[in-house]
Each structure stands twice: as structure tokens, then as C-alpha cells.
Amino acid sequence: MIxxxxxxxxxxxxxTCVGLDTSFDYLPExxxxxxxxxxxxxNAIAAFNRAIVDAVCDLVPAVKVQIAYYEGYxxxxxxxxxxxxxxxxxxxxxxxxxxxxxxxxxxxxxxxxAFLGTSSVGGASLEAFPSDxxxxxxxxxxxxxxxxxxxxxxxxxGIFVLVKTSNPSGDEIQNVVLTNGRTLYxxxxxxxxxxGESTVGKYGYSAVGAVVGATKPEEARRLRxxxxxxxxLIPGYGAQGANAAMLRxxxxxxxxxxxxxxxxxxxxxxxxxxxxxxxxxxxxVIEMQRDLAQTIGEMRCAK
Amino acid sequence: MIxxxxxxxxxxxxxTCVGLDTSFDYLPExxxxxxxxxxxxxNAIAAFNRAIVDAVCDLVPAVKVQIAYYEGYxxxxxxxxxxxxxxxxxxxxxxxxxxxxxxxxxxxxxxxxAFLGTSSVGGASLEAFPSDxxxxxxxxxxxxxxxxxxxxxxxxxGIFVLVKTSNPSGDEIQNVVLTNGRTLYxxxxxxxxxxGESTVGKYGYSAVGAVVGATKPEEARRLRxxxxxxxxLIPGYGAQGANAAMLRxxxxxxxxxxxxxxxxxxxxxxxxxxxxxxxxxxxxVIEMQRDLAQTIGEMRCAK
Numbered sequence: 001m002i003x004x005x006x007x008x009x010x011x012x013x014x015x016t017c018v019g020l021d022t023s024f025d026y027l028p029e030x031x032x033x034x035x036x037x038x039x040x041x042x043n044a045i046a047a048f049n050r051a052i053v054d055a056v057c058d059l060v061p062a063v064k065v066q067i068a069y070y071e072g073y074x075x076x077x078x079x080x081x082x083x084x085x086x087x088x089x090x091x092x093x094x095x096x097x098x099x100x101x102x103x104x105x106x107x108x109x110x111x112x113x114a115f116l117g118t119s120s121v122g123g124a125s126l127e128a129f130p131s132d133x134x135x136x137x138x139x140x141x142x143x144x145x146x147x148x149x150x151x152x153x154x155x156x157x158g159i160f161v162l163v164k165t166s167n168p169s170g171d172e173i174q175n176v177v178l179t180n181g182r183t184l185y186x187x188x189x190x191x192x193x194x195x196g197e198s199t200v201g202k203y204g205y206s207a208v209g210a211v212v213g214a215t216k217p218e219e220a221r222r223l224r225x226x227x228x229x230x231x232x233l234i235p236g237y238g239a240q241g242a243n244a245a246m247l248r249x250x251x252x253x254x255x256x257x258x259x260x261x262x263x264x265x266x267x268x269x270x271x272x273x274x275x276x277x278x279x280x281x282x283x284x285v286i287e288m289q290r291d292l293a294q295t296i297g298e299m300r301c302a303k
Numbered sequence: 304m305i306x307x308x309x310x311x312x313x314x315x316x317x318x319t320c321v322g323l324d325t326s327f328d329y330l331p332e333x334x335x336x337x338x339x340x341x342x343x344x345x346n347a348i349a350a351f352n353r354a355i356v357d358a359v360c361d362l363v364p365a366v367k368v369q370i371a372y373y374e375g376y377x378x379x380x381x382x383x384x385x386x387x388x389x390x391x392x393x394x395x396x397x398x399x400x401x402x403x404x405x406x407x408x409x410x411x412x413x414x415x416x417a418f419l420g421t422s423s424v425g426g427a428s429l430e431a432f433p434s435d436x437x438x439x440x441x442x443x444x445x446x447x448x449x450x451x452x453x454x455x456x457x458x459x460x461g462i463f464v465l466v467k468t469s470n471p472s473g474d475e476i477q478n479v480v481l482t483n484g485r486t487l488y489x490x491x492x493x494x495x496x497x498x499g500e501s502t503v504g505k506y507g508y509s510a511v512g513a514v515v516g517a518t519k520p521e522e523a524r525r526l527r528x529x530x531x532x533x534x535x536l537i538p539g540y541g542a543q544g545a546n547a548a549m550l551r552x553x554x555x556x557x558x559x560x561x562x563x564x565x566x567x568x569x570x571x572x573x574x575x576x577x578x579x580x581x582x583x584x585x586x587x588v589i590e591m592q593r594d595l596a597q598t599i600g601e602m603r604c605a606k
Contacts, residue, residue, distance in 0.1 A: 021410065024424060036425040068406055068413035072422040074431040075381040082378060102403050102440055103371055104470035104538075107324065110371035119375040121327060122339040128377040137405055139442045139465055141472030162442055167407035169444030176490060179480045184487065187479060235407075 001132055001158045002209070002231055003201040005094050006256055008061040010299045014289045015251075017096065017233070018056050018281075019263025020049050020084055021066035024073070026267050028277055042076035045069075048277070049084045052267065053091050055278035056285050062094035064233070064261050065131075082129055089130070096233070097131035100162060102140055109147040116151035116159075133158035135211060135233070138188055145195055145208075152199055152207040158231075159208055163189045164223060166213025166236030175219075185219060189227050196229055203256065204303045205231040212250060214242030214260065221249040224257065232258035237288070238265030244295035255299035262288055304435055304461045305512070305534055306504040308397050309559055311364040313602045317592045318554075320399065320536070321359050321584075322566025323352050323387060324369035327376070329570050331580055345379035348372075351580070352387045355570065356394050358581035359588050365397035367536070367564050368434075385432055392433070399536070400434035403465060405443055412450040419454035419462075436461035438514060438536070441491055448498055448511075455502055455510040461534075462511055466492045466526060469516025469539030478522075488522060492530050499532055506559065507606045508534040515553060517545030517563065524552040527560065535561035540591070541568030547598035558602035565591055 009015045024032065024041045031044045053063065065088070070081035088095050101111040115134040118125035138145055138161045148159045164174055164185040174185040182190075189210060196206025206229045212220050214236035224232075232250050236242040237260050250258040265288070270280035312318045327335065327344045334347045356366065368391070373384035391398050404414040418437040421428035441448050441464045451462045467477055467488040477488040485493075492513060499509030509532045515523050517539035527535075535553050539545040540563050553561040568591070573583035 023413070024422075032425070034425075036427050038422075038424065038429060038431070041422075041424045066406075066410060068404070068410045068417070071417040072413045072431055073424070074429075075378045075385060077431065078378040078381045100405050100440075101371070102405075103369075104468065104543075107369060107371045110326070110375045114371070114374040114377075119327075119341075119344075121341065121344045121376070122335070122337070124339050126341060126377075128341070128375055128380065137403075137440050137442055139440055139473075139476055140468050140470055141475035141477070143470050143472040144468075165407060165443050165447075167443055167446050169446040170442075172444035172494065173442055173487075173491065174444075176487065177482045179482060184476075184479065188476065191475065240407075 001156045002205050002207050003203060005061060005259070006203050006205065007301060008094065009256065009259065010301045012059065012061055013293060013299055014060055015259045015292060015296070015299065016060045016285060016288055017062040017064050017259045017261040018052065018060050018266050018285065019064045019066060019261045020052065021069050021263040022049055022267060023069050028270065038073040038076040041073050042080035046080040046083045050087050051278040052281050053088050053093065055282040057091040057093055059282070059285050059289065062096060062259060063088045064096040064098050066098040066263065085129060085131055094132045097129060097134045100135050100137045102137035102144055104140060105143040105147060108144045112148045112151040116148065116157040117155060133160060135160045135162065137162050138191065142195070149195055149199070149208060157207065160211050160233040161188070161192050161208065163192060163210040164212050164216050164219045166215045166240050170213070186222065186226060189223050189230070192230055193227050200229050202303065203301060205229055205257065209233055211235065214247040214250070215240055217246045217249055220247065224249055224252070234258050234260045238262045244291045248295050251296050254302045255296045260292060304459045305508050305510050306506060308364060308562070309506050309508065310604060311397065312559065312562065313604045315362065315364055316596060316602055317363055318562045318595060318599070318602065319363045319588060319591055320365040320367050320562045320564040321355065321363050321569050321588065322367045322369060322564045323355065324372050324566040325352055325570060326372050331573065341376040341379040344376050345383035349383040349386045353390050354581040355584050356391050356396065358585040360394040360396055362585070362588050362592065363396070365399060365562060366391045367399040367401050369401040369566070388432060388434055398435050400432060400437045403438050403440045405440035405447055407443060408446040408450060411447045415451045415454040419451065419460040420458060436463060438463045438465065440465050441494065445498070452498055452502070452511060460510065463514050463536040464491070464495050464511065466495060466513040467515050467519050467522045469518045469543050473516070489525065489529060492526050492533070495533055496530050503532050505606065506604060508532055508560065512536055514538065517550040517553070518543055520549045520552055523550065527552055537561050537563045541565045547594045551598045554599050557605045558599045563595060
């Protein structure tokens with residue numbers, strides 16, 4: 001999975017991930033008009049997402065769907081979440097479920113099956129929320145993460161473990177210094193390298209990636225140097241304040257090693273640019289691609 | 304909310320929480336027969352949960368519903384999750400959604416609304432997965448937790464932040480030692496005390512509680528001494544290996560300060576004891592209540 005994602009990034013010369021963190025409030029007024037229940041909101045969100053996917057699927061390799069925005073609309077929201085995953089996949093996109101799931105082993109296994117695997121019912125094996133990759137919170141340690149890694153191995157999937165998040169107060173926990181002189185985020189990063197050992201692909205990156213915020217260039221530089229086999233999912237570009245120069249250090253000498261997410265900057269581009277939301281999203285993606293390519297340079301499939 | 308929970312624990316002389324981590328596999332064969340899709344599985348799980356709730360609602364103050372087990376069955380599973388929350392609430396139980404949600408501020412706010420608050424659609428404010436309390440992972444620091452605390456203040460709700468989890472490898476992260484000599488779990492615990500400051504109720508406990516595993520008595524003892532205003536949600540009793548003696552240290556001199564979860568030991572009691580699953584669950588709850596009361600002693604509403 002990670003090899004195919006890298007190949008697609010190189011083919012498109014674009015390490016952009018479109019974040020479908022689709023709040024109902026982001027929708028243009030005509031799509032919100034007359035809607036007064038979860039069913040209606042979920043249908044409108046799914047329609048909005050389809051139009052965004054159609055507008056960007058020839059330009060970007062992946063979408064990241066933030067499940068929190070769908071849970072807010074109950075089981076109807078989760079239906080829209082599932083429809084969005086399936087629609088993006090049908091258009092050839094890699095699909096990352098941003099769920100930051102975490103629990104003890106037996107329960108982590110349920111989450112892993114829900115997003116990356118199948119659940120058994122009677123004799124049938126069925127997919128709940130089929131995704132190529134899912135984000136995971138590693139606070140519970142190995143036995144909370146390895147059930148996800150097992151699904152990665154079994155079904156050629158991937159995960160991204162939170163290492164250094166893009167928000168201001170992530171530092172309160174992640175930047176504490178341990179007695180061995182390393183920070184907690186470096187400690188978590190080292191575990192991520194270990195968890196990924198068995199799944200390193202042909203370009204040197206494993207199926208166990210890390211979330212590393214673009215808003216934290218110093219930490220990102222350090223992590224890129226330490227985690228040779230860890231592919232980065234990089235949030236924070238755009239609305240959260242990071243620019244392309246800040247995230248250059250997330251990429252290796254071949255211009256690979258990460259994918260950069262942008263959600264509001266693309267979904268809500270029409271509010272700044274005017275015009276139809278899907279066309280504005282496409283224009284924002286083209287601009288972001290140029291911005292990233294200028295800083296990162298040519299991307300090559302090499303080890 | 305926390306005051307009412309404490310009052311109910313004292314009234315019932317029972318700090319037991321029944322964990323509805325209802326895997327389809329836990330159901331008796333006759334409830335699983337002929338089911339081959341998510342709709343059928345979800346309906347069977349909801350029916351099983353209703354029978355458990357009916358069997359224990361006069362004995363225990365609360366249920367904890369583990370959402371991972373429902374996500375595995377797609378949006379139908381989430382419907383069963385919602386129905387279970389509502390049914391338990393209608394029977395007078397406190398309802399804890401065990402979701403371990405976490406994200407950056409704006410997204411954490413969506414999760415907080417989904418479980419503790421309301422989502423706005425048009426002019427309407429609607430509840431997605433209405434719960435009294437939800438579990439939260441604090442790895443993202445204050446701005447990932449405070450949106451939940453705001454809902455606690457606004458709507459008299461509660462949260463439990465993961466501090467020291469019950470699984471074996473939680474130690475890999477949670478027990479690292481910082482340069483100030485404290486462990487990460489103590490550091491997280493101190494943040495929990497701070498996050499709860501504004502919500503301390505009449506018995507001295509705040510709306511921001513902590514998850515502290517019964518399987519870790521040494522850490523639990525230390526946390527009970529340090530976190531004077533933090534109410535504990537205590538997993539690990541029963542199937543995970545902890546006994547009542549191990550968790551005595553989680554309670555204060557009035558016998559309050561925590562609630563002990565048991566999931567498989569109650570849901571699957573019929574497999575050991577025989578008989579109807581609901582009757583076996585009731586018998587297991589009565590046995591657990593005796594076991595806890597013997598160790599903890601009388602519980603009193605006092606500060």
C-alpha cells in the first residue's frame with residue numbers, strides 16, 4: 001500500500017492529500033437550505049464530497065476523511081462517511097480514515113477490523129468503513145497498535161501513528177524530556193520505527209507511518225533524521241499556519257517520505273475565491289501543488 | 304453529573320459499571336442463528352444489551368458502552384450503539400461512552416458535540432450519541448481536551464482522560480520517567496487535575512476524571528494520593544486479571560472516588576455459569592458487588 005501511494009505521488013508529482021473534514025457549516029447556502037435533520041445534513045455532505053472528489057481526483061493521490069465531522073450527525077453521518085470512502089476509492093484515490101483510534105488489544109482489534117479489515121457475521125466477512133489507511137493514537141503502547149499492524153500485513157494496508165501533532169498544546173505532553181535526554185515524541189517515533197519493521201516496502205518506507213505536524217519544523221527535521229523508514233502524514237498546511245518551506249524537512253533526498261494534508265484551505269476555498277465550490281477547490285489544489293513542488297523539487301521513486 | 308453519580312453509587316452501595324462491549328460473538332447461539340449482515344447483527348446486539356440492562360439496572364449505577372464493538376458493524380452498529388445509550392438512560396443508568404476520542408481543538412469540538420453536546424443543523428440542535436460521560440485520550444494536550452471540558456460545564460457532563468491504562472504495554476509510554484523524576488502518567492494526571500479545576504462538585508471530585516487500570520495497583524495508589532479531585536474509571540477487574548484487593552487503593556477514606564468496570568465477566572457469565580445470559584449477568588453483578596463492598600467497606604457521601 002505504501003509503495004503504491006509513493007508511486008502515485010511521484011506519477012502525479014503531487015504529495016497533496018485533500019482533507020474531507022466536511023462540516024455542514026462549510027457547505028454553500030443553497031446546499032444547506034431547508035435541511036433540518038441529520039439525514040438531510042448527511043446527504044448534503046456526501047453530495048458536497050462527491051463534487052470535491054470529482055474536481056480533484058485527477059490531481060491528487062489521496063483524501064483524508066476526518067470521522068469526527070461525521071459522528072456529529074449520528075448514524076446518518078456515519079453513512080455519509082462510508083459513502084465518501086467508497087466514492088473516493090471508486091475514483092482511484094487512496095483513502096485515509098482520520099479516526100485516531102486507540103484502545104487495549106482486544107478492542108483495538110475491533111477498530112482495526114472496522115477500518116482496515118472485515119467483521120465476521122455468521123459465515124460472512126463484511127467491511128464496515130473500508131479504508132486504505134487509518135490514523136492511530138499510540139498512548140496505549142504496542143498491544144494497542146499491533147492489531148492494526150496485523151491488518152496492514154494481512155490486507156496490505158497502512159496506519160499513521162500520532163507522533164508530533166500540529167496543534168499548539170501538543171507540546172504539553174509530546175515535548176516532555178525523558179531521563180535519557182530524548183523527548184516523548186522521539187520515544188513514540190522510535191516505537192513507530194519498530195512497529196513498522198516487518199512491513200518496509202521497496203522504497204524504504206514501512207506501512208506504519210507517523211503524523212508529524214507541518215507547524216513544528218524543528219521537531220519534523222529531527223524526526224525525519226531519526227525515522228528512516230517512517231512515512232509522514234503532515235497536517236497543518238494552510239489554515240493552521242504552516243507553509244511549504246516549513247515542511248521541506250519532512251521529505252528525503254528523493255523528494256518523497258510524506259504526504260501533506262489540507263482540509264479547510266481546499267473545502268472552503270470558494271469563500272475566498274468566489275465561484276463554484278468545486279472549481280475553487282480545484283484551483284486551490286493546483287496552487288498548493290505548485291507551492292509544494294517548488295519547495296520539494298522533483299519527486300523520484302528510489303530507495 | 305459527577306455528584307449525582309457519586310450519590311447513586313452510595314445509594315446502591317455499588318461502584319460497579321457494566322461494560323457493554325458487546326461483540327456479536329458473545330451472544331448465545333440462538334440469537335446469532337440466521338444472522339448474516341450488519342443490520343441483523345446490530346439488531347441482535349441491541350436486543351442482548353436491552354436484556355442485560357433490564358437485568359442489572361436496579362443493582363448498578365452505570366453502564367460503559369465500548370463504541371469499537373459497534374463500529375465494526377458499520378452504520379447499523381452505530382445505530383445499535385445509539386439505541387443502547389438511550390435504552391440504558393431510560394432505565395435510569397449513567398451512560399459512559401467509551402470512545403477514547405482525541406484530536407486538535409476544532410475537531411475535538413466535533414467529538415465533544417457528538418457525545419456530550421448537540422450538533423446544529425439548520426435551526427435545530429440535535430444529539431448524535433447522547434452520553435453522560437465520554438472517555439478521552441489526552442496525547443494532544445489542553446486544546447484537544449478543553450472542548451470536552453466546555454461541554455461538561457455547559458451541559459453538566461463528565462469525561463475520563465486516559466492516565467494509566469490496564470493493558471500490559473501501556474507502560475511503554477505511560478511509565479517513561481521525565482527529567483523532573485515523575486512518570487508520564489503522573490504528568491498526565493497533573494494535567495487532568497488542572498483541566499478539572501473549574502468543575503469540582505460537592506464531594507470534592509471534578510467532572511474531569513481519569514482512567515486508571517485496576518491491574519496497576521502501584522500506579523493507582525500513587526495517583527489516588529496525588530489527584531485529590533479526580534474520580535477514577537477503573538477497568539481491568541475480572542477478565543483482565545485484577546481483583547478487588549488490587550483496587551482498594553483507588554478509593555478514598557469515604558469509600559468513594561472511583562467506579563469499577565467489568566465487561567466480559569458480566570456479558571459472558573452465562574458461558575461459565577450456564578442458564579439464561581441475563582440471569583447469569585445479574586448473578587455475576589451481585590457477586591462483584593459483594594466482592595467490592597467487602598474490600599472497600601461502606602461508601603459515604605462526604606467531602
